[in-house]
Amino acid sequence: xxxxxTGAGGFIGGxxxxxxLADGHQVLTADIKPIGEWHQVHPKADNWDWFxxxxxxxCLLACSGQDQVFNLAADMGGMGFIETHKAECMLSVLISxxxxxxxxxxxxxGYFYSSSACVYAADKQRDPAVTALRESDAYPAMPxxxxxxxxxxxxxxxxxxxxDYGFETRVARFHNxxxxxGTYSGGREKAPAAICRKVIEAVQSGAxxxxxxxxxxxTRSFMYIDDCVDGIxxxxxxxxxxxxxxxxxxxxxxxxxxDVVEEIAGVTLNRKYNLTAPQGVRGRNSDNTMIVDxxxxxxxxxxxxxxxxxxTSILGEMLADE
Numbered sequence: 001x002x003x004x005x006t007g008a009g010g011f012i013g014g015x016x017x018x019x020x021l022a023d024g025h026q027v028l029t030a031d032i033k034p035i036g037e038w039h040q041v042h043p044k045a046d047n048w049d050w051f052x053x054x055x056x057x058x059c060l061l062a063c064s065g066q067d068q069v070f071n072l073a074a075d076m077g078g079m080g081f082i083e084t085h086k087a088e089c090m091l092s093v094l095i096s097x098x099x100x101x102x103x104x105x106x107x108x109x110g111y112f113y114s115s116s117a118c119v120y121a122a123d124k125q126r127d128p129a130v131t132a133l134r135e136s137d138a139y140p141a142m143p144x145x146x147x148x149x150x151x152x153x154x155x156x157x158x159x160x161x162x163x164d165y166g167f168e169t170r171v172a173r174f175h176n177x178x179x180x181x182g183t184y185s186g187g188r189e190k191a192p193a194a195i196c197r198k199v200i201e202a203v204q205s206g207a208x209x210x211x212x213x214x215x216x217x218x219t220r221s222f223m224y225i226d227d228c229v230d231g232i233x234x235x236x237x238x239x240x241x242x243x244x245x246x247x248x249x250x251x252x253x254x255x256x257x258x259d260v261v262e263e264i265a266g267v268t269l270n271r272k273y274n275l276t277a278p279q280g281v282r283g284r285n286s287d288n289t290m291i292v293d294x295x296x297x298x299x300x301x302x303x304x305x306x307x308x309x310x311x312t313s314i315l316g317e318m319l320a321d322e
Contacts, residue, residue, distance in 0.1 A: 002026045004066040004108075006053055006099060007073035009033045011182035012114070012174075012228060014040030016070060019229050021045060030062050031073070039181050054094035059102035068110040068236065069103040071096065076147060077188025080213075082118070083278040086146025096154035104167045111168065112236050113158050115243060117175045117284055118148035128219040128253060130283030135173070135243055135290055144280070155243050162241055170235050175247020175286045179225030179306060180313030191254060192222055192307060196314045199261045202269050204318075209270040213277035216255035221285045223248045224306035227299035231291075240294050247286030248299045260304055264311045 003020050007013045009031030018040065020027045027045040035041055035049035053059055053073050063069060074092040076082060082089055096113070103111045120133050121142040143152050158169035178192035185197055198210045223246070231246040252260075255271075262268055288298040 002028070002065060002067045004028045004030065004062055004069045006030050006062070006069070006071050006095070007114075008045075008047070009035070009038030009049065010072060011039050011179075012177055012225065013072045014038065014042075014181060015179070015225050015229050016072070016232060017042050017045055019233070028062065028066065039183070053099060054091070056098045056102065059098040060106060063099070063102040063106035063108055066103075066106065066108050068112070069099065069108050070112045070114075070232070070236075071099045072114045073099070074114070077183070078190040078194065079278045079280040081188045082144065082147040083280070089147035090150045093150050093153060096150070097157065100154075100157055100161060100169070104161060104165060109168060110170070110236060111158070112232060113154060113169060113171045115151045115155050115171050115173045116148065117173050117245070117247065117286065118144035119152040119155065119173060119243075120148075120284070122281060125281035125284050128217050128283040130219060130251070130285055132249060132251075132285040132287035133245070134287040135245060138243070159241075168241075170238070170240065171243040172232060172235050172246040173243055174223070174228065175245065175284070176220050176222045177225055177228045178222050179310055182225070182310075184314045184317070191220065191257065192310055193314060195254075195258055195261050196307070196311045197318070199258075199265050199267065199269065199311075200315055200318055203265060203267055208267065209272060210258065211272050211274055212254060212258065213274055214254065214279035215273050215275065216258065216271065217253050218279055218281070219251050219253050219283040219285065221248045221251050222257070222303060222306070223299045224301035227301050231297075231299060234295050234297060238295055244290055244294070245286045245288060246291065246299070247288070248301070248303070249286050249288050250303050251283075251285040252303060257303075257307075260307050261311060264308050
């Protein structure tokens with residue numbers, strides 16, 4: 001099979017490409033970043049860097065001759081990024097639109113779109129003891145401003161390409177993906193990687209204190225990268241045309257996440273709470289009823305196991321940079 005993975009220089013894209021290559025598929029990768037900034041570079045793939053997929057001509061070129069398209073390309077990051085770069089996040093609609101049009105026009109027989117739990121209505125996420133979010137909870141629409149609106153709009157485009165043209169699309173709503181070989185500094189990192197980095201810095205400096213955004217009582221579920229890649233491929237080969245949650249249902253507070261990383265590092269840190277920092281919604285968890293019913297599967301890697309692998313990876317990278 002010939003597979004196009006966009007956003008391949010990113011965290012999830014790099015792992016997905018590795019999985020396709022391991023199965024013997026021909027993989028074309030594309031990302032706007034120079035290849036020296038990619039999280040993973042796979043020599044067996046046909047790697048296109050500096051490639052801006054916001055243009056129609058570029059998308060048509062990339063989709064030519066491909067069997068399936070996995071569109072993970074977007075301008076995004078953790079909460080600190082998406083709350084302060086709303087316009088930039090929404091401009092990803094150019095990629096989403098042109099990639100969908102190009103995949104259909106070039107005769108690809110499958111298109112995967114990576115959406116986000118940020119599409120869910122904010123009114124349903126105001127309590128840390130949140131009721132797990134079902135796919136139907138995205139409506140009436142009130143998603144995360146900027147990033148969430150772009151994702152929700154692009155989901156609807158995928159739906160109507162099936163309704164109007166019979167073009168096969170699949171949409172997964174990712175819930176906080178983490179793991180090795182991801183961003184852990186610079187402003188785009190997400191909570192698991194950021195907390196690993198902060199704990200390592202606290203140990204290395206001897207300060208033994210950590211800055212936590214918010215009061216630490218906000219809750220989330222975090223999905224390990226191996227489960228994410230497995231889920232993407234299962235969804236793509238399924239008959240599920242509606243958006244579907246792809247996330248862990250193991251709900252933890254940020255304070256509990258810090259507890260896990262402290263235990264891995266063998267330290268106890270003084271916690272300083274920054275109540276003015278971006279915090280996002282108070283609670284968010286994935287209801288996995290639909291994915292279990294339709295696929296007979298759900299993400300299952302325990303948080304403790306995934307965080308240990310993530311911490312070890314980030315520690316190795318930080319030591320190598322010294």
